[in-house]
Amino acid sequence: MATRHIHSSRQSAVSSQTLPSSRLGVVVGIGTGVSTTATQWATHHAATHRIPLTLVTTGTTASQTIKTGWDSLPLVRAIAVDAPLEHTLIQLSAQAEIVALGNDCPSTHRTLSALVRRGHSNVASIPEAAADLRLPVIVLIDGLRSSEPAIRAAFDEASRRHASLIAVHTWSEPGHLGFPAISWSPIEWANNREQEREVLAERLAGFQELYPDVRVRRITTSDSNCKPLVTDARSAQLIVVGTGANAKLADISRVAAFRQLTTSEVPVLVAKR
Known part of the structure; x- marks a missing residue:
């Protein structure tokens, strides 16, 4: 040394x-x-x-x-x-x-x-404990163009670290406790999930071409189901999040980013540019 x-x-x-x-x-x-x-x-x-x-x-x-x-x-x-x-x-x-x-x-x-x-x-x-560099990088994506700095940073980090990338697209649950709203039919629920998967694919498309060496796993999940994934030290060596675009979204996203910063057992990178 x-x-x-x-x-x-x-x-x-x-x-x-x-x-x-x-x-x-x-x-x-x-x-x-x-x-x-x-x-x-x-x-x-x-x-x-x-x-x-x-x-x-x-x-x-x-x-x-x-x-x-x-x-x-x-x-x-x-x-x-x-x-x-x-x-x-x-x-x-x-x-x-x-x-x-x-x-x-x-x-x-x-x-x-x-x-x-x-x-x-x-x-x-x-965090105080050192991260396991054998684990993947996780990026949290909200589906908006304001996620691009986080996606770009995550691909770059994964490439430099010779790590795989888990792209997590979170979406708000339409009903109470994660169950579909009463007015939603099973078909509507399935269509919504498929639309969210398409949003994630669109956001990742250009970056996967720029970083062909990075192996990507895609996860589309609700907000509540995402929390255990991103707070568990065994899940990743780095979590990348963004900050949001307009003022309202930025306020919400910054609160989420702050929670990740202070509660995660994994290093968290907030991509602002």
């Missing part, structure tokens, strides 16, 4: 004038301590994407070493700031590909929520 010495700097606050001139790649917030699993996930992500890794600390010195196990990282940088981590990460996200953060305490839950709502880059929430 290689040991990388980090180029470090200290800033009393972050502004457009004090941001590093180069893009920051993967930004990982480690607060006042070291979030080992989040840092390891961010390091792996930076290596597989061949982009820089930036560690952000608050109230501590940035002079340290990091055991990455990856000699191929183009740059490892650390920034120590005397400012709230939430505010700092939101500003740094303007020059980041993705911001990663551990989800192991309420304070980071608030920061993750703020990044989803006000950040500029993709966001990754990393």
Whole structure:
């Protein structure tokens, strides 16, 4: 395992004038301590994407070493700031590909929520336990064109990780407790399910051509049946979700994304672009 010495700097606050001139790649917030699993996930992500890794600390010195196990990282940088981590990460996200953060305490839950709502880059929430890299990537699709960033990110991640992809299209149940509404006939119910499957196929079509190396399994299911699949650590190595298109849908989708961020035992990537 290689040991990388980090180029470090200290800033009393972050502004457009004090941001590093180069893009920051993967930004990982480690607060006042070291979030080992989040840092390891961010390091792996930076290596597989061949982009820089930036560690952000608050109230501590940035002079340290990091055991990455990856000699191929183009740059490892650390920034120590005397400012709230939430505010700092939101500003740094303007020059980041993705911001990663551990989800192991309420304070980071608030920061993750703020990044989803006000950040500029993709966001990754990393649980304390390391993911099993032999498992597939899961992407949650709502059937709208606003799902495209999530689908694109999921295919890219699956390809880079040499993993299969499970595409899950969730749809709202028309009746109580998952049963068909009384006014629905069996034929109408079956037709609705078939229409949802066609929507999923349409959303995936172009991406499967771009990523022929990714094996895809399709699942069409109701919202309630989807929850166990995406919260169980044995189901995937990564879950990818989107944020929605218009204001109303974005609000709903961000709530769903926040729940995934804070309750999932699997790393969750919120694709915003």
